[in-house]
Amino acid sequence: MxxxxxxxxxxxxxxxxxxxxxxxxxxxxxxxxxxxxxxxxxxxxxxxxxxxxxxxxxxxxxxRPSGPEGDAQYVALPRPFIFNVPGASRDRLVQIKVQLLVRGSNNKTLAMRHIPLIEASLLTAFSSANADELVTTTGKDALKNKALSDLQQALLEVAGSVVVEEVLFTSFVMQ
CATH class of the missing domain: 1.20.5 (Single alpha-helices involved in coiled-coils or other helix-helix interfaces)
Incomplete structure (x- = not known):
């Protein structure tokens, strides 16, 4: 068993x-x-x-276009903008670091190719500001909008299209 x-x-x-x-x-x-x-x-x-x-x-x-041509990409400008702005009581020194929002790799390539034009256009827009206006948030927003419109107009003349969708301040220092 x-x-x-x-x-x-x-x-x-x-x-x-x-x-x-x-x-x-x-x-x-x-x-x-x-x-x-x-x-x-x-x-x-x-x-x-x-x-x-x-x-x-x-x-x-x-x-907005979707897909690979519509992807948001950022172009960091190589140098910060340092410039003087006049004020009511005294002149001030401003330093702004900028990144550009572009859509698609083609626009990113165009923006990288035209960095000197972009820097010149932004510096012109920035240097036309007033220190008393830059103290407020609305003044900074107005400066950003003016810089964007000037930049888009300059790139439209050279590249034939609106390359940059938005100008972003990544650092803003005023002394």
């Missing part, structure tokens, strides 16, 4: 091994199914988000 008992134990171990193998296969299949679900459904939800953004932009009248 001992031989019969050993056979039953051996069959029990084989059955346990089969159950473990089936459980592992089931878990792997479940993980793959969940991963495939999120992969494919994630792409659909991303398309839906893009469609919502495009409809919002179209409703606002400012449709």
């Amino acid at each position: 001992a031989a019969d008992g050993d056979l039953k134990l051996g069959e029990g171990k084989r059955g346990l091994k089969k159950i473990i193998v089936l459980a592992v296969v089931g878990v792997v299949a479940l993980v793959l199914a969940v991963g495939a679900y999120f992969y494919f459904m994630g792409a659909n939800s991303q398309d839906a988000t893009t469609n919502v953004e495009n409809s919002v932009n179209n409703a606002e009248g400012g449709a």
